[in-house]
Amino acid sequence: MSTDRVIDRIRAADPAPAATATDDELFTRIVAQPGDPRLVRSAPRRHRARWIAVIVAAIVFSGAGGAVGLGAFSHESPKALFEANPAGPFPWRPGQGVIVPNVIPQTVRLATTFTVPGAGRFQLWIARSRPKGWLCTAIRQPDGTWAGLPAGKYQLAGPMPGCGMLGLWDAHGFDYWPSSIGPGNGRGWWIAWGYAPTTGHPVEVRDEVSGTTAPIGDGRYFAIVIRQNRPGFRLQTLDAAGRVLVTDRFDTGH
């Protein structure tokens, strides 16, 4: 058998011939999430409108006598929030029910905190769940609400709050979700949260472009706040001696 014919034989045995697939609902769900902030060069008007809406909503809520309008999950425990899985990856497909994760209680922990100037202190909570070993993530905002919920003040990117499969981008690299907070035009902040490669005992994440650093919490998780006065960012992990261990090869900025 020639080496050309062997390819033909494999082709003929294709167990899943590719077909054009469309899934409008999936497309809509995905683009409803915050996109890549590096593609947004200027402050979009909708952000300004959102800021105005937040201020108006705060006035309405305070006038109505308290935090009633902050949402059902505003002050729930992280474990209860993960079990509710409001932003779980399912159902991707119509008719599929939301999968309720079995959160492992002893894995629920505060991974790290980060402060955004002008906004306050945020908390990154994580947990693991059975049976698939999903990672659960949630970010508690300075006002006690959870990012990603309708009542959340900030729209941070990522599958949260909830549990899902790890979006492992690179088996030896980073995976993180970039978002931005603030007015834009170079005066806002990038927030990148996620997990770092464990290669070489990293203790810190650094943006190579700006020099900004953030600690790695719980062995793997980080959230770094970077001023948007440069064209992009590129993350690295550092060990305790300050040596660069891994540089994210995909985010070179623009």
Added chain:
Amino acid sequence: MDDRSAAEARFASVFGHLGLLVAYARRRGAQDPDEIAAETMAIAWRRLADVPSEDPRPWLIATARNLLLADHRRRHGTPVAHLGGCEPVALPAPTVELDAELEDALKSLSAQDREALLLVAWEDLTPTAAAASLGISAAAFRVRLHRARRRLVYELENGPRRHALENCQPSLEQL
């Protein structure tokens, strides 16, 4: 068109490869190919600046492969904390239904050689695109593909006879 609309339009062209991802995940034995494809697309959306606009397929397949690897490791008990280790980025042999002879021959290849063959035969990638999806040079990929083809031909031609001979070998107890 504002930035958001432009991003959605660009993502729409990427999203057109959803069927490729479902098929890729199914061919590589994913438990839920739709889930792998959906997660890959979600990653593509939030990292759209990284997705090559001229041909997103290598990027998408590389991402789907990483998701499959992570899923495989989880199902086989490797802790998440070890995911960043120095293990080779290679998928196990597909668990899909193939004819036995071809399946045995494919299994005899290294995971890297097998993936090189399948990217060309099943995903219909050019060597350059397949090399990009594996993060290696096109020259290195061609060498790998050539080696894989020759090895597979050898296995298909000699595998059954070799296995038959192995099965006829008397055991120590019989001697």
